[in-house]
Amino acid sequence: MIVSLPMYDRAETAAANDALWQGVRARLGYGPEALHRDIGLWEAWLAPDLLLSQTCNLPYRLRLHGHVQLVGSPDYELPGCPPGYYNSVLVARADDDRALPQLAKRSVINQPHSQSGFGALWYHLADHGITPTIVGESGGHVRSAPMVAEGAGDLACIDALSWRLIKRHDPVAAQLREIDRTAPTPATPYITGAGTDLDALRESLSGAIAGLAPEHREALSLQDLAVLDEAAYLNLPNPPARDAA
Structure with a gap:
């Protein structure tokens, strides 16, 4: 089994x-x-x-x-989420103060079958009238954070628990800032x-x-x-x- x-x-x-x-x-x-x-x-x-x-x-x-x-x-x-729900955090480099439409032109996703890293990003941006340009796939939330920090992309969508763990354990979190949070989903x-x-x-x-x-x-x-x-x-x-x- x-x-x-x-x-x-x-x-x-x-x-x-x-x-x-x-x-x-x-x-x-x-x-x-x-x-x-x-x-x-x-x-x-x-x-x-x-x-x-x-x-x-x-x-x-x-x-x-x-x-x-x-x-x-x-x-x-998780903050703002009912029991059994989560959401995603949109992150950019801490020293990049551009607005969401500009950041979305170089978006990184973790995987194309990810709700939290791709689906949540796509529909959150759609609600703001923005269509992202995907410039890379990291393979996992923990790898999306350094891709943005290192300039391989300008925006990533990381599920709230992964982001909590990254902030808790990974120094790269200090190089990133939270832009927004998506709507909760299961x-x-x-x-x-x-x-x-x-x-x-x-x-x-x-x-x-x-x-x-x-x-x-x-x-x-x-x-x-x-x-x-x-x-x-x-x-x-x-x-x-x-x-x-």
Whole structure:
């Protein structure tokens, strides 16, 4: 069985993610001994023996819906977000005081299938009458920040929890400034395979989150599990395909 927690797994959070999975496994009564960290995102998400992983709204809407079950969304208690929701932070270099329309002409995204790094950026800018020009794909929020700091782009959209972790752990944050925040959308949902006992897994995950040690809760900013209506994920608009952007 495949178990991965890839969304916010970095050196500073690895022990907390390990503890979270051990809490789930103890309550569930089965599952692999350790998280799978040597598996690709899509390989894990689409694995027929997927037990638990964490994905993003856009991959769920585009490809995963109908193949996996939604377990719930994490509640990170982010500013301005209801339980189980998150948003994204638009960042630019601290010494670049240009306005959003100029910054958007050299935008960096993390991945074209990212809600928080591409979808949220596209529709936030659209609400301001701006169409961004995408000049690079970083491969991950933690790499978008240095790309902007180093001048490979002028604007990036980073999900609020990733930005919190970057500010907490990465010196590059001091070289960046917050421009704006996007509207909240459902946070990166936990998913499982179609054949899993959803109620048992959901109860085990909820209990594991409640049982986290204070230092692990602090490392992950993880407070609770929110079970949202599926429509909250599916009714969001999709950004254009990258070749059309």
